[in-house]
Amino acid sequence: MKNRAPRLTNEQYSCNFADIQKPLTTEQAVAEAARCLFCFEAPCITACPTHIDIPGFIQKIHNDNPRGSARLILDANPLGASCARVCPVEALCEGACVLNHNHEKPVEIGRLQRFSTDWFFERGMPELFELPEPNGRRVALIGAGPASLGCAAALRRMGYEAILFDRNPEPGGLNTYGIAQYKMTRQDSLNEVEYVKSLGVSVRCGVEVGRDVQTEDLLRDFDAVFLGVGLGGTHKLGIPGDELPGVVEALLFIRKYKTQSYGEVPVGRRVAVIGAGNTAIDAATAAVRLGAERTWILYRRSEAEMPAFDYEYDLAKQDGVIFQWLTAPVEVVGTGVVEGLRCVRMRLGEPDEQGRARPEPIPGTEFLLEVDMVIPSIGQEKLVEWLAGIDGLQLERDRVVVDPATGMTSVPGLFSGGDCVNGGMEVVNAVAEGKLAAAGIDQFLSARAAT
Amino acid sequence: MADLSVRFAGIYSPNPFWLASGPPTNSGDQVKRAFDLGWGGAVWKTVGEPIINVCSRYSSVDYGSHRMMGLNNIELISDRPIADNLREIAEVKKLYPRHAVIVSLMVESKREAWHDIVRRTEDTGADGLELNFGCPHGMSERGMGAAVGQVPEYTTQIVEWVKEVARTPVIVKLTPNVTDVRYPGRAAVRGGADGLSLINTINSITGIDLDDFTPRPKVGGRSSHGGYCGPAVKPIALNMVAQIAGDDACRVPLSGIGGISTWRDAAEFIALGCVTVQVCTAAMHYGFRIVEDLADGLANWMDERGFKRIEDFRGKALPRVSDWGDLDLNYKTVAQIDEKLCIGCQLCYVACQDTAHQCIYVGEASGASEGDSAAAEARAADGARRALGIAASAGHAPTWVPEPFQVRGEPIHTLVSGHGLLGDEAREVRVPWVKQDDCVGCNLCMLVCPVPDCITMVEQDTGKPPMSWNQFQRQARD
Numbered sequence: 001m002k003n004r005a006p007r008l009t010n011e012q013y014s015c016n017f018a019d020i021q022k023p024l025t026t027e028q029a030v031a032e033a034a035r036c037l038f039c040f041e042a043p044c045i046t047a048c049p050t051h052i053d054i055p056g057f058i059q060k061i062h063n064d065n066p067r068g069s070a071r072l073i074l075d076a077n078p079l080g081a082s083c084a085r086v087c088p089v090e091a092l093c094e095g096a097c098v099l100n101h102n103h104e105k106p107v108e109i110g111r112l113q114r115f116s117t118d119w120f121f122e123r124g125m126p127e128l129f130e131l132p133e134p135n136g137r138r139v140a141l142i143g144a145g146p147a148s149l150g151c152a153a154a155l156r157r158m159g160y161e162a163i164l165f166d167r168n169p170e171p172g173g174l175n176t177y178g179i180a181q182y183k184m185t186r187q188d189s190l191n192e193v194e195y196v197k198s199l200g201v202s203v204r205c206g207v208e209v210g211r212d213v214q215t216e217d218l219l220r221d222f223d224a225v226f227l228g229v230g231l232g233g234t235h236k237l238g239i240p241g242d243e244l245p246g247v248v249e250a251l252l253f254i255r256k257y258k259t260q261s262y263g264e265v266p267v268g269r270r271v272a273v274i275g276a277g278n279t280a281i282d283a284a285t286a287a288v289r290l291g292a293e294r295t296w297i298l299y300r301r302s303e304a305e306m307p308a309f310d311y312e313y314d315l316a317k318q319d320g321v322i323f324q325w326l327t328a329p330v331e332v333v334g335t336g337v338v339e340g341l342r343c344v345r346m347r348l349g350e351p352d353e354q355g356r357a358r359p360e361p362i363p364g365t366e367f368l369l370e371v372d373m374v375i376p377s378i379g380q381e382k383l384v385e386w387l388a389g390i391d392g393l394q395l396e397r398d399r400v401v402v403d404p405a406t407g408m409t410s411v412p413g414l415f416s417g418g419d420c421v422n423g424g425m426e427v428v429n430a431v432a433e434g435k436l437a438a439a440g441i442d443q444f445l446s447a448r449a450a451t
Numbered sequence: 452m453a454d455l456s457v458r459f460a461g462i463y464s465p466n467p468f469w470l471a472s473g474p475p476t477n478s479g480d481q482v483k484r485a486f487d488l489g490w491g492g493a494v495w496k497t498v499g500e501p502i503i504n505v506c507s508r509y510s511s512v513d514y515g516s517h518r519m520m521g522l523n524n525i526e527l528i529s530d531r532p533i534a535d536n537l538r539e540i541a542e543v544k545k546l547y548p549r550h551a552v553i554v555s556l557m558v559e560s561k562r563e564a565w566h567d568i569v570r571r572t573e574d575t576g577a578d579g580l581e582l583n584f585g586c587p588h589g590m591s592e593r594g595m596g597a598a599v600g601q602v603p604e605y606t607t608q609i610v611e612w613v614k615e616v617a618r619t620p621v622i623v624k625l626t627p628n629v630t631d632v633r634y635p636g637r638a639a640v641r642g643g644a645d646g647l648s649l650i651n652t653i654n655s656i657t658g659i660d661l662d663d664f665t666p667r668p669k670v671g672g673r674s675s676h677g678g679y680c681g682p683a684v685k686p687i688a689l690n691m692v693a694q695i696a697g698d699d700a701c702r703v704p705l706s707g708i709g710g711i712s713t714w715r716d717a718a719e720f721i722a723l724g725c726v727t728v729q730v731c732t733a734a735m736h737y738g739f740r741i742v743e744d745l746a747d748g749l750a751n752w753m754d755e756r757g758f759k760r761i762e763d764f765r766g767k768a769l770p771r772v773s774d775w776g777d778l779d780l781n782y783k784t785v786a787q788i789d790e791k792l793c794i795g796c797q798l799c800y801v802a803c804q805d806t807a808h809q810c811i812y813v814g815e816a817s818g819a820s821e822g823d824s825a826a827a828e829a830r831a832a833d834g835a836r837r838a839l840g841i842a843a844s845a846g847h848a849p850t851w852v853p854e855p856f857q858v859r860g861e862p863i864h865t866l867v868s869g870h871g872l873l874g875d876e877a878r879e880v881r882v883p884w885v886k887q888d889d890c891v892g893c894n895l896c897m898l899v900c901p902v903p904d905c906i907t908m909v910e911q912d913t914g915k916p917p918m919s920w921n922q923f924q925r926q927a928r929d
Contacts, residue, residue, distance in 0.1 A: 037901050
């Protein structure tokens with residue numbers, strides 16, 4: 001790297017990556033819980049893809065029944081702790097809170113959910129559910145991210161044996177490796193996996209399906225298989241120079257700083273992040289917090305089209321990230337290492353087939369941005385090749401096709417959910433789809449047993 | 452500006468706000484500070500043979516995030532020597548000649564003891580006496596306080612003894628710990644009382660510590676029942692004041708006590724006939740400074756309503772306190788929901804369906820209840836069942852079995868996130884409607900609704916003349 005940002009002190013790092021949202025004290029939680037109207041057939045429940053009984057768990061916080069509260073949450077969503085931290089609540093439960101219609105701020109459902117789930121983990125995971133005896137049927141789950149964990153927990157609670165395989169050294173998927181530290185630590189994610197394991201689910205890490213074991217073998221040896229492999233790496237920029245040292249794709253960058261000590265993660269003095277999704281924000285704020293002096297986010301469309309949620313955008317602005325709208329990279333320049341990024345100004349042209357205005361370069365507007373590091377964050381690749389290796393698996397737009405009612409793929413006994421099906425959504429969607437597939441698996445195996 | 456001054460049985464007070472006998476009026480310094488801040492009068496904490504108090508003494512009941520909805524105490528009367536109290540009373544009265552200084556008294560049930568304390572107290576120049584026949588703990592076991600107030604004969608007897616020597620007005624403070632407060636009230640008036648004050652505190656245990664199973668307030672691993680006061684007791688106090696104020700055998704000035712915290716509370720007691728009001732818990736919660744808004748708020752309201760003096764609205768609510776049997780059976784209101792204001796919480800709906808009179812529905816157009824009523828009713832009932840079914844699955848059945856979640860009977864697959872369910876459209880589909888033909892006008896929906904003015908009770912013309920139960924009975928007899 002041409003100009004590496006100077007290392008910060010450990011105090012600075014821990015301050016920069018400290019919890020962005022302070023947990024509620026008991027008094028605060030009880031007071032906030034008192035704001036909940038306890039709606040009937042509450043719209044927040046509907047808005048949550050896992051349908052947590054939100055007024056129910058809030059009532060239990062208010063009534064000093066934290067265990068009951070944690071049980072209601074984890075009953076509907078075994079990853080309730082990470083969802084409490086990373087859910088885009090204003091687009092889900094809090095967005096649906098009826099208090100919005102009363103010109104009030106909605107009940108802080110996410111923070112209350114965190115209060116109960118924190119209690120659960122701080123108390124050493126007291127037993128919440130009576131588990132049925134194993135029914136003798138086994139399900140293999142490929143990938144140990146949110147979708148598989150959601151599926152496995154539901155399966156185990158229905159009596160199935162569930163075994164997760166993950167090629168990474170640690171389970172949890174993007175919850176472990178891909179979420180900004182100040183939202184959720186690696187340990188938070190691993191604790192949650194421990195909870196799922198405490199239900200009797202097995203997790204085998206460092207096992208790559210397709211290399212160490214074949215999907216066909218799993219389909220043969222297990223009663224059903226769940227595919228929760230998520231997506232691949234970040235798309236390449238596809239411009240000259242995108243292989244230069246100093247070009248680090250966003251998810252890899254986040255993974256590095258979450259698995260190494262902060263000081264070991266190289267970050268440039270001047271950093272350009274390409275793309276304006278939520279992961280781009282996570283990467284840009286991480287660069288700032290690791291010591292980058294100037295950080296830009298380049299987006300080829302305008303502010304209005306930005307996919308990042310508003311609060312993520314606000315966070316980046318607070319961190320001093322400079323947004324360059326209608327700007328696209330043309331070439332990464334540098335001899336041996338990144339020295340700059342040649343960019344071009346864009347304008348919004350005719351709408352494309354999805355109705356989004358198509359950005360087009362304005363000739364003669366090229367300029368050079370002097371940067372030491374380029375972080376592409378323009379979406380994850382689909383695991384097309386890997387998925388194509390599964391015989392008979394139907395894909396559409398590179399996504400796994402499933403029956404929306406059961407989660408079953410075109411391969412009998414093979415189910416799927418999460419990012420590889422939905423193309424990349426929230427943790428809570430992955431869990432919901434995992435749960436749905438668990439019910440589908442139960443239905444499928446029960447029907448098979450009956451014939 | 453409205454004139455707040457009053458005369459209570461001849462005692463002048465610059466405003467109707469008196470500090471009630473209790474911890475706030477335990478010493479001269481406290482009472483002086485209170486007068487400086489604007490209190491019109493003070494009833495000195497009960498003077499008698501000094502007692503020994505326990506530790507701790509108070510406990511409370513919180514409601515939601517609001518502290519001290521109700522306060523309970525096991526403190527006794529003054530623990531200071533009688534001479535000290537009397538000296539300070541004389542001093543205060545000298546410094547504040549225009550303020551009302553009333554002294555609460557409690558001594559053994561002996562004629563000489565009462566004669567003695569009355570004479571010594573009146574020598575201080577105090578404006579009046581309040582006989583404490585209400586204290587529900589500690590003193591009652593010794594034959595004083597509530598032990599006197601609960602036996603009308605004792606009450607009459609002691610008031611008579613006091614009146615034998617008293618030169619200033621004698622107020623009797625009534626205990627609410629009786630079946631009918633009018634009996635001790637009448638007994639006091641029979642004995643010659645010049646005024647009544649009510650209510651004293653209500654027997655109470657505020658709560659149990661579930662860790663060590665000790666009631667509160669704790670005194671070395673045990674507790675005792677105490678006296679309950681504060682906002683929680685106001686409705687009980689208002690009723691008892693209304694009972695006394697409406698009783699022909701209790702035609703004396705009243706001083707209202709019980710949970711008064713704001714000028715509105717005070718105005719309500721005055722509207723039921725009280726001349727003065729006494730405040731204790733609110734002062735203990737926020738300090739003496741609260742009197743500023745008590746007086747300011749009351750004066751502003753009186754100005755707006757055109758009341759120049761307290762007398763102008765005193766007792767105005769009393770003629771409207773009626774026996775149930777005289778209420779009009781043909782008066783009818785029905786609930787009406789403002790669809791624009793409704794936020795869709797559906798608390799009215801579940802309250803009406805589960806616990807009231809089953810006339811609020813969700814999910815079908817309200818217009819449908821008119822025209823084709825049989826079909827509409829069936830649809831509505833169906834909608835209600837469906838909605839209840841959804842809630843049952845959300846609230847009680849294990850939600851981890853991921854059945855397709857339903858909204859208005861339509862399954863919503865979990866693969867679809869909730870994004871489409873936000874905004875005003877989401878609100879509109881949740882607005883309940885009232886089948887007014889079935890509505891009995893009970894008010895419950897309006898009471899549970901969190902949005903002001905969203906549910907109103909609309910008067911209906913029944914076309915029938917007023918008819919009370921008593922009239923109905925008479926007609927049936929004739």
